[in-house]
Amino acid sequence: MKRILLLLILITTCIFAGDTLRFAWMSDTHTSGESGQRDLARAVRDINSRADLDFVIISGDLTDYDFPGHIARAKELLDSLNLNYLAIPGNHEYKWTYSGGEEYLRVFGYDRFNKKIDDVRFIGFHQGPLLRMGDGFVAPKDVQWLREQIKAAPEDEKIIVITHYPIDKSVRNYRDILKILRTRNVQAILHGHHHHNAVANYGGIPGILGRSTLARNDAGGYNIVTLTEDSLIVQEKVTGGELKAPWHSMALRDERKSDYEPIEPADYSVNEKYPQVEPLWMTELHSLIAGGPAVTYSRVIVGLNNGDVVALKRRNGKELWRFHTNGPVLGTPVIEGSVVIVASADSCVYGIHLRKGKSLWKVKGDMPFVSSAAVRDGNAYIGGSDGKIRCINISEGTVNWTCDRVEQYIEATPAVTREHVIVGAWDRHLYALDRFTGRLDWKWAGPMAGVLYSPAVCQPVVSNGVVFIVAPDRVMTALDEKTGEVIWRTAEHMVRESIGISEDKTRVYARTMQDSVVCMDATAREPVTLWKTFGGFGYDIGMAPPVEKDGVLFYPTQRGEVHAMDPLTGKILWKHRLSTALVNPVFPRTDDDLVVTTMDGKVARVIVK
Structure with a gap:
């Protein structure tokens, strides 16, 4: 007991010693609803009542969604802070976005930052995913920006990185990010997303998870981070209440760490199992791609996040024109x-x-x-x-x-x-x-009340006067096309937003969230499962639909793979991995020739020999 008291006295002495940098750290404020607005306003008043803070950091999910006016309202609340603040968007601002991610940039003027405060550099960036449900993903332009910022930093300069997601497998290109961060003296990665305080390890870089400002079993709260000459100390502050004893402290390093943990490489071994499948060509467009391709006999057309529409030769992938x-x-x-x-x-x-x-x-x-x-x-x-x-x-x-x-x-x-x-x-x-x-x-609306259960992402499929949809309520629904009345609903297969239909309109396909593809009878007046196949792609909440062409069923995954199946039996015919990033809707011209785009900017024509 005496040793614990001595340790607390030592830490407290360090916190209030002269040469320190201290900031409030808020995360996951979720201000689209009244409760989130109330809790953030209370946290802002609490921060303004303190005289010992230098600035404020907010690590994403300021709102529940980017609906018109929501981000501006969050900024208005933050602007009542008496201190300067730095904020990044989270997955909620970029997944549920009416503006395509542009509103945050318009309102705040930035969506990433590089700011040196005293002797510490703070670098913050967002990880999407832009519009598409799935794992986080750092867009190519932001990867390049991060690479440039890190390279420009002196090797001995202490760096604190701010993100929303962790830098782990929940971000599709986390390996690329860790490789960049490990070239300089990154002390820690501070992030939110999980709404609680915890400590993690990202390839040898310390990770610190911060709580949400939302009031759940308490009055809400945030963290206070203190940087001394050689330490980082984190304390939880209950909104309007106590400043708790430090829940995490760590030593700061003077130099880049040399004993990082190895980063497990991405697994492309599936390509060796199906050697008959290969890209005829692959073109890198160096911009995030969130949609599939349009394809003719001679052209491939792709839209880019940078605003360009690009035409490639279908024969060899060479660029023909670019429209901005x-x-x-x-x-x-x-x-x-x-x-x-x-x-x-x-x-x-x-x-x-x-x-x-x-x-x-x-x-x-x-x-x-x-x-x-x-x-x-x-x-x-x-x-x-x-x-x-x-x-x-x-x-x-x-x-x-x-x-x-x-x-x-x-x-x-x-x-x-x-x-x-x-x-x-x-x-x-x-x-x-x-x-x-x-x-x-x-x-028509389903029985779940929240807007996040809206049937707003999947393209409905229709057969013989019946409309089929899958939505975030994890239910497949069949509706009468003339009246909108429910014919049947089934929650048996945990579907989400990925749905397709057979060429003859007799079968409906859906990729489930739990490693499988299911085929339903489109002609039945009740839910009839024809087959269900486990695909080995794991948990997947991507929205790209299965599509049948010339007797082969194709579907993409969020882990960078395309799979092909027999549409009558569900037998897996082949798999091929092109990337670690999400694959967008695919365009098969025939059963052995398809064009694929990936979120990290790749366009490929894949053929089966």
Whole structure:
């Protein structure tokens, strides 16, 4: 007992010794709801009441989602701090984003930082994932930025890194990040995401997890971090209450550590098991790709996060032209005749000449587009973040009709049938519009109340008057196309947002969250499972759908693989890994020739010998 008291006295003496740097560290404030706003406001008042702090750091998830006005409201609360602060976005601002991740940058003016305070450098960056449900991912442009910032830092300079996710397997390219960080004197990685205080180890770099400001079993709280000449000390501060004894302390190093733990390399051994599968070519576009490719006999069209639309030769992957928009292109382009239809977060839908790469027309929306169009009979149908669904004449670039009955932004690609345009939104509802007039015929919402259960990501599939969807409620639902009434629902397979349909419309496929693909009978009036196959891809919450072509079923995974199966039996035919990053929706032209894009900027044409 005496030894513990002596240790506490020693630590307290260090904390309040003269030459220190002390900051408040908040995380996971989640201010989209009233309780989050209240808890952050109380934490800000608590911080303002203290005279011993130098600045404030916030490690992500300031809001629950990037809906219009939510990020601005979080900044308004933070701006009432009496101290300077540095904040990064978390997965909630980048996954549920009407702006394609642009709103945070617009409101705060930055989404990463490199700030030297006294003798310590603080580097913060975000890890997405942008729009796509899945593991975290540091975009190529941010990896390059981090590499440059770290390289420019003196080797003996003490660095504290701020992220939202940990730097471990929950971030798809964590290996790349650790390799960069381990070249300099990184003392620790401070992050949130898990809402509690804990200590971790990321390849030899100490990790410190910080609590949420939200009041759960207490009044809410945050952490106070003290840096002395040779120590880092963390204490929890209960909002409006006590400053607890230090729960973590560590020595600071003067030089870069040399005994880092080895980083396990990514496992590409699956490619050796199926040597008949190989990329005919692979092109690196050095920008995050969040959508799949559009493919013709001679062209591959891809949209990039940097705002470019790129055309490659299908034969060899060489670039043919590049068209620039003024915002991220996050959906999948679609081709109708000689026109490429693509939407941008600059609030425009573009018609681009397939061969020349020149603008043919532009339709301006009221807010960003983060979605993809569907085409039928010379028209393109697309939903926007302004809550409007538009029917655009592809040859003229004119708007035939607009439906403004949607209450929140639209991310998904519509399903277009002979009679309807069917699409979900982040307002809990699935909408069915008359294809010729845009009149709202019906809308449907599942029984789960929260907007995060919305059927807003998957493109519905339709067979013989039945609409099939899978949503974050982990239920597959079959609805009557004419009325929107439920025919059946099943929670048997823990599906999420990835769904596809067979070429003959008799089978519905869904990739589950738990390492399997399930096939359901699309002709039955009750849920009938035809087969279920475990794929060995692990836990997966990506949204890219299974797609059948010429008697082969293809589906991508968030771990960088494409799998092929027999659609009648579920037998695995082959697997191939292209990357460690999430694979977007794939485009098979035949059963042995497909084009694939990955979130880390790769485009590949994969062939089966």
